[in-house]
Amino acid sequence: MKSPVASPVSFRQIVPWVVGVALIALPFVYRDPYHLHILVLILIWSFAYTSWSMMGRFGLVSLGHGGFMGVGAYVTALLWNHLGLSPWIGIPIALVCAGALALIVAYPCFRFRITGHYFALVTLALSGIVLQIITATRDYTGGSLGYTPDRTKGSHLVALQFDDKTTWYLIALGVWGVGLLIWRWVDRSMDRYALEAISEDEDAAAAAGVNVTFEKLKITVISALMTALAGALYCQYQMFISPDTVSGIAVSLQMVFAVVVGGIYVALGPTVGAIITIMLAEGLRIGFGTKAVGWDNLVYGVLLVVFIIFLPKGILGSLLERIKPSSKR
Amino acid sequence: MQSFLEIFDIYLLEAMVNGILLGGVLALLALGLNLIFGVIDVTWICYAELVMIGMYGMYYLVQYYGLPYYAAAPLTILLVAVLGALLHYLVIAPLLGAAPINQLLATGGVLFVLQSFATVAFGIDFRNLGIRLPVLQFAEMHFSYSRLLSFLAALVGMVVIYLFMTRTYTGTAIRAIAQDRQIMALMGVDTKRIYLVTSALGGALAGLAACLLVLQYDVHPFVGLSFGPITFLICVLGGLGNFVGGFVAAFLFAEIISLGGLFSDLEWGYVLAFAFFIVMMFIRPGGLLARRQ
Amino acid sequence: MLVVNGLVKRFGGFTAVNNVSFEVAEGEILGLIGPNGSGKSTIFNMLSGTFPPSAGSILFDGGEIAGLPPHKIINRGIGRTFQIPRPFRRLSIFENVALAGYYGQGSHSLAKANDSAEKALAMVGLPTDRRASVDGLGAAGLKKLELAKAIATGPKLLLADESLGGLDEAEMDQAADMLRKIRDELGITIIWVEHIMGVLMRVVDRVMVLDHGEKISEGLPSAVSSDPRVVEVYLGTDAHMTQAAAAEARR
Ligand SMILES: Nc1ncnc2c1ncn2[C@@H]1O[C@H](COP(=O)(O)OP(=O)(O)OP(=O)(O)O)[C@@H](O)[C@H]1O
Numbered sequence: 010m011k012s013p014v015a016s017p018v019s020f021r022q023i024v025p026w027v028v029g030v031a032l033i034a035l036p037f038v039y040r041d042p043y044h045l046h047i048l049v050l051i052l053i054w055s056f057a058y059t060s061w062s063m064m065g066r067f068g069l070v071s072l073g074h075g076g077f078m079g080v081g082a083y084v085t086a087l088l089w090n091h092l093g094l095s096p097w098i099g100i101p102i103a104l105v106c107a108g109a110l111a112l113i114v115a116y117p118c119f120r121f122r123i124t125g126h127y128f129a130l131v132t133l134a135l136s137g138i139v140l141q142i143i144t145a146t147r148d149y150t151g152g153s154l155g156y157t158p159d160r161t162k163g164s165h166l167v168a169l170q171f172d173d174k175t176t177w178y179l180i181a182l183g184v185w186g187v188g189l190l191i192w193r194w195v196d197r198s199m200d201r202y203a204l205e206a207i208s209e210d211e212d213a214a215a216a217a218g219v220n221v222t223f224e225k226l227k228i229t230v231i232s233a234l235m236t237a238l239a240g241a242l243y244c245q246y247q248m249f250i251s252p253d254t255v256s257g258i259a260v261s262l263q264m265v266f267a268v269v270v271g272g273i274y275v276a277l278g279p280t281v282g283a284i285i286t287i288m289l290a291e292g293l294r295i296g297f298g299t300k301a302v303g304w305d306n307l308v309y310g311v312l313l314v315v316f317i318i319f320l321p322k323g324i325l326g327s328l329l330e331r332i333k334p335s336s337k338r
Numbered sequence: 339m340q341s342f343l344e345i346f347d348i349y350l351l352e353a354m355v356n357g358i359l360l361g362g363v364l365a366l367l368a369l370g371l372n373l374i375f376g377v378i379d380v381t382w383i384c385y386a387e388l389v390m391i392g393m394y395g396m397y398y399l400v401q402y403y404g405l406p407y408y409a410a411a412p413l414t415i416l417l418v419a420v421l422g423a424l425l426h427y428l429v430i431a432p433l434l435g436a437a438p439i440n441q442l443l444a445t446g447g448v449l450f451v452l453q454s455f456a457t458v459a460f461g462i463d464f465r466n467l468g469i470r471l472p473v474l475q476f477a478e479m480h481f482s483y484s485r486l487l488s489f490l491a492a493l494v495g496m497v498v499i500y501l502f503m504t505r506t507y508t509g510t511a512i513r514a515i516a517q518d519r520q521i522m523a524l525m526g527v528d529t530k531r532i533y534l535v536t537s538a539l540g541g542a543l544a545g546l547a548a549c550l551l552v553l554q555y556d557v558h559p560f561v562g563l564s565f566g567p568i569t570f571l572i573c574v575l576g577g578l579g580n581f582v583g584g585f586v587a588a589f590l591f592a593e594i595i596s597l598g599g600l601f602s603d604l605e606w607g608y609v610l611a612f613a614f615f616i617v618m619m620f621i622r623p624g625g626l627l628a629r630r631q
Numbered sequence: 632m633l634v635v636n637g638l639v640k641r642f643g644g645f646t647a648v649n650n651v652s653f654e655v656a657e658g659e660i661l662g663l664i665g666p667n668g669s670g671k672s673t674i675f676n677m678l679s680g681t682f683p684p685s686a687g688s689i690l691f692d693g694g695e696i697a698g699l700p701p702h703k704i705i706n707r708g709i710g711r712t713f714q715i716p717r718p719f720r721r722l723s724i725f726e727n728v729a730l731a732g733y734y735g736q737g738s739h740s741l742a743k744a745n746d747s748a749e750k751a752l753a754m755v756g757l758p759t760d761r762r763a764s765v766d767g768l769g770a771a772g773l774k775k776l777e778l779a780k781a782i783a784t785g786p787k788l789l790l791a792d793e794s795l796g797g798l799d800e801a802e803m804d805q806a807a808d809m810l811r812k813i814r815d816e817l818g819i820t821i822i823w824v825e826h827i828m829g830v831l832m833r834v835v836d837r838v839m840v841l842d843h844g845e846k847i848s849e850g851l852p853s854a855v856s857s858d859p860r861v862v863e864v865y866l867g868t869d870a871h872m873t874q875a876a877a878a879e880a881r882r
């Protein structure tokens with residue numbers, strides 16, 4: 010069901026390749042560690058935000074993604090510190106945990122038609138609870154003080170710990186790219202039509218033969234796995250996690266905010282959202298130093314409200330709409 | 339063996355009574371959320387943060403301006419009621435025509451704003467009123483006086499709301515709108531005003547809860563996170579907008595949290611409550627009070 | 632091919648369908664009529680799995696389907712339309728129908744989906760242009776889209792909840808012809824729901840009449856329209872008034 014492309018080998022087909030090559034080449038040309046650091050953060054969070062919008066674009070507004078991210082980060086780190094399990098094994102286990110959690114919470118929700126407000130509230134509680142568990146098990150997780158994976162004494166590759174920014178930049182770039190590919194894959198698949206239909210009218214979608222519960226679970230699990238991977242990567246890169254930075258309601262809302270600002274229905278929307286939010290936070294941090302604590306979230310909050318009221322399609326979404334007003338709604 | 343059982347029973351009973359006392363405040367919170375959802379069809383996910391602001395209000399009025407507790411309480415209730423009305427006027431009203439989920443997310447933005455406002459304005463230290471109410475002892479069981487007081491006040495608050503809803507013209511109009519939005523607008527009821535009054539009322543309930551919670555817990559910018567999620571679960575389990583369901587669910591959850599906390603930390607009580615919630619969704623997907631098909 | 636036995640649906644204390652039994656033979660068009668609220672759509676909802684029956688059995692091609700989820704029932708070969716059209720407005724007309732072709736046949740093949748979408752659209756007389764938006768369709772167009780979606784799922788039995796109130800005589804004749812064409816050309820068995828007898832009687836092989844959730848008559852159109860119980864239900868209420876009321880209610 011591909012829509013016919015306007016011109017044969019068009020400008021639009023070449024651009025992604027050019028940009029991709031430029032992005033890969035970047036760290037070999039430009040080595041400023043601070044700027045690379047910011048770029049790595051942007052890429053990891055973009056990936057997390059993209060995973061949120063995989064669900065969000067279909068009206069499945071989950072506020073539980075802070076929970077999935079927390080599971081991804083903490084399970085990986087705990088397995089490494091306590092069992093000496095390499096993240097190469099730990100991350101898949103963490104993903105399985107996050108996927109299972111997503112299934113346990115989402116299955117009854119979808120099976121019994123808990124949608125809209127109800128779904129948002131249940132998942133909101135989920136991220137709250139994950140935060141509570143991390144805090145409650147403070148003997149293992151360090152509670153609200155945070156947690157640091159042990160520095161490896163052996164191979165950096167096995168421990169997935171690298172000191173140089175270039176390696177991390179390339180890893181984050183790869184994962185981000187994979188995130189976009191998954192987005193595109195869903196976007197071009199029949200699942201997208203099924204999910205659009207479900208988001209409009211579940212009964213009518215079911216009457217067209219769509220297994221509503223299964224389709225929703227599928228996208229939810231994909232989204233949860235990606236989010237958990239983002240959490241694990243964040244942990245490996247920063248070498249420090251705390252309940253507030255990778256789990257809880259605030260992180261969930263931060264995802265919503267970034268995606269809403271960037272644009273929820275476009276592939277690069279979440280990336281634009283990540284660029285804006287992280288630049289904003291860094292700008293405030295540099296401008297105001299420690300006084301900025303709290304201010305960034307205050308600005309986020311106000312912007313979130315303003316965007317939802319005045320620009321619900323986000324910056325990129327609205328821009329694209331301006332550029333080609335003839336495209337679909 | 340015999341004596342062990344006796345002691346255990348006493349603790350169990352104590353936890354159960356404490357659960358009932360906790361249930362009062364949770365029921366109050368659930369009532370406020372349900373009221374707003376029932377009438378305006380929006381969920382304020384920043385509800386617990388309004389309570390947090392109210393707790394700070396109490397703290398400053400009592401500790402800073404030296405007002406006595408009973409004088410500070412009405413002021414705080416008024417303050418949060420105004421906040422509720424403002425929230426509706428500034429955030430919800432412009433979004434009434436938008437997708438419902440946008441309204442919910444916008445209140446998420448407000449949650450951010452309130453939390454970080456508190457961080458910036460009040461700092462992240464834990465603060466309390468410095469009022470130490472006595473502990474009641476009754477047949478070897480200990481109950482905090484403040485909990486008993488909150489329980490009673492919460493009940494009084496709910497009775498007042500009930501009377502308001504059944505005995506006044508505005509209350510009747512609110513109930514009517516909760517039943518059927520379009521018809522009432524057609525019948526000349528000023529929905530805008532009713533929405534505003536309802537929001538103020540919801541705020542006032544949050545204010546009352548703040549006055550009561552501040553007796554038992556320290557206030558800090560993130561205190562909302564410790565009872566917000568539970569309140570949402572209560573409302574979903576009871577059926578959003580269903581007052582009686584919310585009431586029953588509040589006490590059920592309070593018992594679980596209290597009994598769960600008996601065996602370990604309070605956080606595990608929350609986890610237990612969440613697990614219970616998931617199980618209940620399988621058993622009674624339509625909500626606690628829904629008729630089984 | 633369809634054997635329904637003792638079907639019951641209760642909503643709370645209210646019984647919308649009460650102990651209804653009937654059979655449908657392969658290749659026939661069964662008319663299902665009855666006044667507003669008599670339970671016709673509710674029967675369809677149970678047959679298609681939109682909600683489970685409170686009691687009773689539904690045998691389709693010899694297998695029990697009562698209480699199965701809708702997608703399983705559709706995949707076994709029962710397609711349905713909704714009385715009030717429920718298009719997916721974010722998808723194009725073609726995508727609406729291709730979706731049904733993809734998921735409704737259980738084979739999940741893109742080529743087959745596109746193929747059946749094209750055939751279904753041609754059958755009902757809608758454009759097969761892939762971009763055309765649903766927003767351009769009027770009431771009659773939306774009804775056609777409903778039909779195309781149902782046909783694209785490749786059904787052996789089609790549940791057509793038409794209730795054509797709001798259409799004029801010519802449009803009703805057209806719709807009747809369409810259903811007959813679907814049966815004749817595609818070999819699809821049809822249950823056709825309607826609350827007025829007019830056109831329906833000319834097309835169907837057999838009629839079943841519902842009133843207050845109960846079956847009050849069944850048989851050949853000529854026999855049913857002279858059945859005193861049916862006359863009683865329909866006589867006092869002028870057919871045109873029923874139609875007007877239905878059109879009004881839909882607004
Ligand atoms: N989901 C539901 N919940 C409660 N009652 C329902 C539900 N669906 C239908 N009903 C009731 O069941 C009765 C039968 O409804 P149904 O839609 O089957 O009638 P119908 O014969 O299709 O009427 P019409 O000719 O107007 O389409 C009506 O009284 C209706 O109000």
Ligand SMILES: [Mg+2]
Nearest residue numbers: 671672714794
């Ligand atoms: Mg009907």
